[in-house]
Amino acid sequence: MKAQHAVRLGLRRGWIEFVQSVRSSQDQGFYLFTAFLAVGYLFLGRNTEVDGTDLLFPSVALPSILGALVAFGVVVGPAYALAMEKEDGTLLRHKAVPHGLAGYFTGQLVFQTLSLLPQMVVILLPSFLLFENLMADSSGWLTVAWVLLLGLLAAMPIGMVIGALVPSAQKVGTWGMLPVMVLAGISGIFYPIQQLWGWVQVVAQLFPMYWLGLGMRSAFLPDSAAALELGGSWRTLETVLVLGAWAVVGAVVTPRVLRRMSRRSTGSQVQAAREAAVQWVR
Amino acid sequence: MRYGDNDVLTGVDFDVHTDEVVCLLGPNGAGKTTTIEILEGFRIRSGGQVSVLGQDPAHADEDWRAHTGVVLQSWRDHPRWTPRRLLTLLGDYFEPYSTPGHPRPWDVEDLLETVGLTELADRKLTALSGGQRRRLDVAIGIVGRPELLFLDEPTAGFDPQARREFHRLVHRLVSLEHTTVLLTTHDLDEAEKLADRVLILAGGRIVADDTPDGLAQRVAGAAEVRWSIDGERFVHQTDNPTGFVRDLFAQGGDEVNDLDIRRASLEDAYLSLVQQHEAGHAEAAARSFREVTR
Known part of the structure; x- marks a missing residue:
C-alpha cells in the first residue's frame, strides 16, 4: 500500500520531468538536432532506388533509423541519467524518504519512455511531409506499437545497468555511447547487414538493436521488401523471442543491480563526485 | 568501523x-x-x-x-x-x-x-x-x-x-x-x-x-605555568596555579624569572587538537586533548 503510493508519486515525478524536459530549450535543441541529421540523411538519398526493389531510399532507411534511435535513446538516456543522479544527490534524496527509491525508478522509467515521443514526432512529421510511400499499409502502426514496447523493455534495462555500474558520469561515453554506436554500425541501420562478415552478423543479432530495426522495417515496408533481409523473411517470431529474452533478463537483473547501487550510495560519494567535478586533470 | x-x-x-x-x-x-x-x-x-x-x-x-x-x-x-x-x-x-x-x-x-x-x-x-x-x-x-x-x-x-x-x-x-x-x-x-x-x-x-x-569549565580548570631560573626554562601543568606559584616563590625566591600563567580555554584546547590532528598525529591529539579536559 505504501509502496504503491510511492509508485504513484513516481508516475507523477516522471510526468513532471517530461514536461520540464519538453519545455527546456536544451532538450528541444537536442531533439531538433537529431531530427535535422536524420531527415537530412534521408533527404540526400530521396531519389535513390534501393536495389532489388521498387522502393526509394527514405522508405527503407527511415524505419531502421527509428529503430536505432529508440535503442540509442533508451540505453544512453537512462545510463546518463542514473550516472549523473547518483553523483549529484538525486538518488540520495530519494533514499532518505520512505519508499523513495521505488518512486525514483518509476519516475525514470516513465520519463525515459515518454521522451521517445517527441523524438519520434520530430522525425516522423517532416519525413511524412517530404517523402512518399513511407508506410506501406496503415496496419503497420500496430506493429510499430508492439515493436516499440518490446524494444523498450529489452533495451532500457541495459541502459539502467550501465548507469548503475559506471564509476562516474564521464565514463558513460566509453561504456554506454561507444558500444551503442558500434552496434548501430553493424546492425544493418545504415547499410544491409549482409555486407558484413558472418561473425559480425552473428554478434549484431545477439543485441536488441538489430531486431528493433528489423521490426520497424517489417512495420513500414511492404512484404515484398522482406526479400532484402537475412533469410528473406521478417522473422517476426525471432524478433519477439530475442527482444523478449532481453526483457526477461533485464527484469530479473536490473532490480538487483539498482538495489546494490542504492545501497552503496552515500553522502560522501556525492561529496567526492562534487570535488572530482571541479578537478579537471586527474 | x-x-x-x-x-x-x-x-x-x-x-x-x-x-x-x-x-x-x-x-x-x-x-x-x-x-x-x-x-x-x-x-x-x-x-x-x-x-x-x-x-x-x-x-x-x-x-x-x-x-x-x-x-x-x-x-x-x-x-x-x-x-x-x-x-x-x-x-x-x-x-x-x-x-x-x-x-x-x-x-x-x-x-x-x-x-x-x-x-x-x-x-x-x-x-x-x-x-x-x-x-x-x-x-x-x-x-x-x-x-x-x-x-x-x-x-x-x-x-x-x-x-x-x-x-x-x-x-x-x-x-x-x-x-x-x-x-x-x-x-x-x-x-x-x-x-x-x-x-x-x-x-x-x-x-x-x-x-x-x-566542557569550557573542565578545560578552564587546567593552567600552564612557565618560568625560568638562570635562563633555564620550566613548564608545569596544574589545576591550582596560584598555590603552585606561591610554593615556587617560597622555594626559588629571587631566582624565578619570566613568570607566565596561562589559563587554557576550550578554544585553545580545541585548536591544538585540530592542529595535531591535521599534522597526522590523530592518536596523540586525542590523548593530549583528553588530558586537558580530564
Missing part, C-alpha cells in the same frame, strides 16, 4: 536523548561523516552496535525512514525543478505515515515561509544561491516532520550572515517541532551556539562528551 585494514572509528559510544541537540565536533577526517552516515543507515558498518529509534539503521525498514530526516549537502540535483514542486513531491512520500497526533508532511507553504523561500518558490533550483539552496536542503530534510534530524556539516561554505540565519532556523525548529537533532561540524563556535551537548571526535574515538559550558 574499518576501511581495509584501517580502523577509522574505534571508540564511539554515545546516547542521544529525545529533544536533545547533540553536536559531533571534530577536525576534518576525524570520522564525523562516517559516524553520521552509519546512523542515517546510508553506510554499512564493519562492527559494533547501533540503535536509532529502536532499529538498527543498517537493516531498518522504510517505515523507520518516515521518522528520520536527513539534510543532504546538495550540489546540482533537480536543476529544472522549483522549490515548491520538489518539496511537494518529496513531502508526499510521508503522507501514508500521517497520524492525527502527528500530521505529515509539513504544509509546503508554511515550510517555505519558515525557511524563507516563499519568494523563490517558483524559481528553478539553478537560480538559487548557495545559501538559498541550503535552506531548501533543510526544508527537504524536515518536510516529513521527523522525530530525529541528521545534519552533516550544515554550514560548510556559508558566509557569516548565512550561518547566523541558519542557526536561527535550527533554534526555531527545535523549539517549534521538538525535533531531536544530531549534527556534525568542525567549527567549535557553531557547536557552542547550537548544541545542548557536544561530543568531540578525534582519532576515531570520542574524547569529550559534555555540555558546552561543562
